[in-house]
Amino acid sequence: MIITRYLHSKWLKVQETWSVFVNELRRIFRDPGVTVIFFLGTLAYPLLYNFIYWKDNVENVPVAVVDMSHSEESRAFLHKWNATPDVTITHYCTSMAEAEQLMRAQKIHAIIYFPTDFATCLNTGMKTAHISLYCDMSSFLYMKAAYLSCNRVMLEDMGRIQIDRYEAMGMDKQFSWILVQAAPYTETALFCESGGYASFLIPAVLMLILHQTLFFGICMLGGTAREENNELFLLPGHRRGYSVLRITLGRSAAYFLIYYALSALVLLGVPRLFGLPHIGDPIAILKFTVPYLLAIIYFSMSVSVFVRNRESGMVTLIASSLIFLFIAGVSWPQQMLPDAWRYLSYFFPYTWGVHGFLHINSMGATLETTAKEYISLWILAGGYFLTTCGLLGIMGYLHDHHRLPEHRHATANIANT
Amino acid sequence: MKQIFLNIWKVTQREISRMLIRPLYLFASIGVMGLCTFFFLSIMKRGAPERMPVAVVDKDQTSISRRLCHETNATQSVEIVLITSNYADARLAMQRGEVFGILEIPEGFYADIVSMKRPTLHFYVNNAYTVGANTAYKQLLTMCNLTSGAFQREVLRKKGLPDYLIMERIQPVAISSHLIGNPWGNYGIYLVSTILPGILAIIVLMLTIFAIGFELKMQTSREWLETAGGNFTVALIGKLLPYTLIYIVLGIGCNVILFRFLHFPVAGSSLRMMLAIVLLVFAMESMAITLIGALPTLRDAISIGALYGMLGFSLSGFTYPVMNMLPVFKAWTWLIPLRHYYKIYVNEALMNGPIENTIIPMLSLVAFSLFILLVSRRLHNALIYNNYPLK
Numbered sequence: 001m002i003i004t005r006y007l008h009s010k011w012l013k014v015q016e017t018w019s020v021f022v023n024e025l026r027r028i029f030r031d032p033g034v035t036v037i038f039f040l041g042t043l044a045y046p047l048l049y050n051f052i053y054w055k056d057n058v059e060n061v062p063v064a065v066v067d068m069s070h071s072e073e074s075r076a077f078l079h080k081w082n083a084t085p086d087v088t089i090t091h092y093c094t095s096m097a098e099a100e101q102l103m104r105a106q107k108i109h110a111i112i113y114f115p116t117d118f119a120t121c122l123n124t125g126m127k128t129a130h131i132s133l134y135c136d137m138s139s140f141l142y143m144k145a146a147y148l149s150c151n152r153v154m155l156e157d158m159g160r161i162q163i164d165r166y167e168a169m170g171m172d173k174q175f176s177w178i179l180v181q182a183a184p185y186t187e188t189a190l191f192c193e194s195g196g197y198a199s200f201l202i203p204a205v206l207m208l209i210l211h212q213t214l215f216f217g218i219c220m221l222g223g224t225a226r227e228e229n230n231e232l233f234l235l236p237g238h239r240r241g242y243s244v245l246r247i248t249l250g251r252s253a254a255y256f257l258i259y260y261a262l263s264a265l266v267l268l269g270v271p272r273l274f275g276l277p278h279i280g281d282p283i284a285i286l287k288f289t290v291p292y293l294l295a296i297i298y299f300s301m302s303v304s305v306f307v308r309n310r311e312s313g314m315v316t317l318i319a320s321s322l323i324f325l326f327i328a329g330v331s332w333p334q335q336m337l338p339d340a341w342r343y344l345s346y347f348f349p350y351t352w353g354v355h356g357f358l359h360i361n362s363m364g365a366t367l368e369t370t371a372k373e374y375i376s377l378w379i380l381a382g383g384y385f386l387t388t389c390g391l392l393g394i395m396g397y398l399h400d401h402h403r404l405p406e407h408r409h410a411t412a413n414i415a416n417t
Numbered sequence: 418m419k420q421i422f423l424n425i426w427k428v429t430q431r432e433i434s435r436m437l438i439r440p441l442y443l444f445a446s447i448g449v450m451g452l453c454t455f456f457f458l459s460i461m462k463r464g465a466p467e468r469m470p471v472a473v474v475d476k477d478q479t480s481i482s483r484r485l486c487h488e489t490n491a492t493q494s495v496e497i498v499l500i501t502s503n504y505a506d507a508r509l510a511m512q513r514g515e516v517f518g519i520l521e522i523p524e525g526f527y528a529d530i531v532s533m534k535r536p537t538l539h540f541y542v543n544n545a546y547t548v549g550a551n552t553a554y555k556q557l558l559t560m561c562n563l564t565s566g567a568f569q570r571e572v573l574r575k576k577g578l579p580d581y582l583i584m585e586r587i588q589p590v591a592i593s594s595h596l597i598g599n600p601w602g603n604y605g606i607y608l609v610s611t612i613l614p615g616i617l618a619i620i621v622l623m624l625t626i627f628a629i630g631f632e633l634k635m636q637t638s639r640e641w642l643e644t645a646g647g648n649f650t651v652a653l654i655g656k657l658l659p660y661t662l663i664y665i666v667l668g669i670g671c672n673v674i675l676f677r678f679l680h681f682p683v684a685g686s687s688l689r690m691m692l693a694i695v696l697l698v699f700a701m702e703s704m705a706i707t708l709i710g711a712l713p714t715l716r717d718a719i720s721i722g723a724l725y726g727m728l729g730f731s732l733s734g735f736t737y738p739v740m741n742m743l744p745v746f747k748a749w750t751w752l753i754p755l756r757h758y759y760k761i762y763v764n765e766a767l768m769n770g771p772i773e774n775t776i777i778p779m780l781s782l783v784a785f786s787l788f789i790l791l792v793s794r795r796l797h798n799a800l801i802y803n804n805y806p807l808k
Contacts, residue, residue, distance in 0.1 A: 192544035
């Protein structure tokens with residue numbers, strides 16, 4: 001008898017949670033604003049970003065040449081440089097002034113200058129020959145393309161010249177060859193071989209899109225509930241005496257269900273569809289997504305308690321996206337952040353989420369390797385779950401005692417009339 | 418005429434009181450802009466990435482390999498945080514995101530190099546973190562080249578060559594690079610000069626949509642129009658006047674901080690930079706009016722506004738050059754005010770280029786106001802009839 005009664009009471013609690021869950025799903029699908037953010041936002045943004053950064057690497061940056069040496073050596077150098085994918089020589093100028101004009105007008109993004117004594121220096125074998133490279137800094141990617149390719153060509157050329165010089169000194173060919181490359185080296189891009197912009201940025205952006213759409217969707221739902229002064233939405237079932245714990249669980253289960261499916265689609269599908277790095281184990285990614293989503297959901301539910309309007313959160317969407325991106329240490333290395341900002345960043349699910357995802361997806365780490373991020377996300381999820389319960393409990397109390405700010409306004413209005 | 422100014426003033430007064438009731442307006446403009454300025458300037462304070470963590474796999478463990486580590490560590494840009502004899506450990510550290518590069522010194526490196534067996538150095542970088550990887554790459558590449566150079570110097574010295582002749586043999590060609598407009602290669606100057614105006618532009622867009630859309634949503638638009646004496650233009654000017662003043666002060670303030678206090682380089686005229694940011698504010702307001710006019714429901718306009726604004730950063734071309742984009746996006750960049758602002762910035766601050774490269778983007782920014790004409794009738798009707806969904 002006692003056992004059945006006990007089971008029955010448990011069953012009622014499950015039923016309560018279930019009804020909150022169903023109610024929340026109904027709310028999401030009935031709100032066109034939220035469905036647009038949840039579904040269109042998560043699916044359209046990744047596609048748009050992939051199309052914007054379609055070419056990944058910056059190629060064929062137009063450059064100008066000022067060759068005062070008019071020598072075979074400079075021509076050979078230019079020939080090799082032009083053959084790299086990074087640059088295309090579009091202008092041959094007779095003076096620096098002319099090239100400068102072109103750079104100022106943004107027709108070219110780098111200038112290479114060979115002084116008159118370039119070939120003489122090389123051929124007399126006594127002096128260092130100088131090349132000057134002028135880079136347009138309006139985008140770092142121009143500079144990277146021009147600078148790195150020019151350096152590579154120079155290093156290659158240099159080896160050949162050095163061998164010639166040593167041979168001229170009377171060393172034998174074998175010896176001078178060894179001397180020049182006494183310690184040869186190999187360079188390997190261990191992860192993201194292309195080194196392109198898209199393969200670095202888009203995986204990070206995918207995690208940000210999930211974070212931001214979920215965050216602002218939940219804030220919009222919270223704002224709507226407040227706006228309609230319908231406390232039943234923030235605390236559905238509160239009037240019927242449902243506990244805050246079960247309300248929080250029921251609501252978050254609805255978000256989790258939708259976003260787990262979306263995340264799987266976006267995080268596994270998009271890198272494969274667009275040929276971005278995806279060397280990670282899909283199962284590990286799916287496991288990692290669980291605490292990430294839970295942490296975002298409870299983080300957002302805690303914040304949404306303070307949102308009083310449907311749309312007001314949206315105003316800060318973009319500024320916050322940029323701050324999240326930078327404070328997480330993706331665009332700008334984490335090591336360079338001032339300590340205060342770095343500690344603050346540990347409170348945001350995105351910081352852990354993006355690094356963990358990059359480690360697994362782009363760098364093939366296992367879940368054990370990225371345990372720090374994985375565990376931190378569980379801790380955040382747990383912490384924010386408690387704050388959500390706490391804040392919702394306070395909301396319920398304030399509502400019951402008519403102490404919410406909107407109640408105050410309502411009383412003031414009545415007093416005025 | 419006097420009546421018109423009086424009406425504008427009335428609408429402005431109404432707006433100021435609305436603005437002060439809701440904390441959102443001041444928070445999202447002054448608060449967010451202040452926070453972002455502080456945030457970006459503080460994280461970019463050091464400008465160039467320094468002391469990026471790298472690992473060394475020292476399988477040789479001799480005085481030479483230790484000297485190589487020591488000299489690598491003495492450079493500004495990298496810091497050795499892990500020395501191990503096992504490559505797997507270093508790779509694991511990289512997968513954990515602890516290091517951006519690995520330098521592997523093979524076993525018997527010292528013995529091989531002195532017996533001229535050409536031992537091979539290996540270095541690895543992690544391109545999943547592009548800034549860190551680039552810094553580590555440049556430094557490790559230099560270190561590897563210097564290793565061969567140092568060996569050559571030793572051999573040549575032993576052959577009795579004087580040092581000045583040795584240098585010319587070790588480095589027969591040298592590249593001196595000159596970074597135009599940002600000689601330090603400072604990321605802070607590069608990013609902040611466009612990100613902050615970009616954030617201001619987004620704030621202007623979203624808040625203007627919100628300010629107008631909220632009237633529609635709360636069905637107060639008719640009262641707003643009545644305050645303006647039924648004149649649509651007066652209503653708009655009066656409403657946007659106080660915000661515009663705030664935005665202009667924020668914009669000019671931001672540029673004054675960057676170019677005057679922090680001495681970010683300006684090759685051309687900083688006055689024209691001030692004008693550019695004012696025009697950017699007007700262009701974003703025009704786009705906001707156009708969006709809310711085309712979609713006179715707050716929810717729709719603000720969602721589309723967020724989408725458009727977010728893409729603005731990518732499409733302005735300050736990180737990823739427009740030159741490399743697909744043609745459809747190249748065309749799209751013309752509809753992004755931040756793109757025009759960025760062109761002015763490049764021309765004025767970095768290049769001091771021909772004046773037409775400033776004038777044309779400025780005229781383009783002004784031309785955004787023409788979009789309002791397309792929707793003014795629709796928006797006017799929406800204000801009167803309020804015939805669109807409220808939620």
